Amino acid sequence: MIYLIYAVVLLVYWFCPKYMQVVMLIANLFIPDSVPVIDEVIMVAGLLKG
Helix, strand or coil: CHHHHHHHHHHHHHCCCHHHHHHHHHHHHHCCCCCCCHHHHHHHHHHHCC
């Protein structure tokens, strides 16, 4: 169930404007999660996409 929530949040994140992505990435760094590094890597990749 938690992985479904991660997938939905990352999908929404991917289509947000850059400033919202930065805010969400910073918030995600401080929220403890069961997938410690992978979601941050995906979020940084989404932020760096062209």
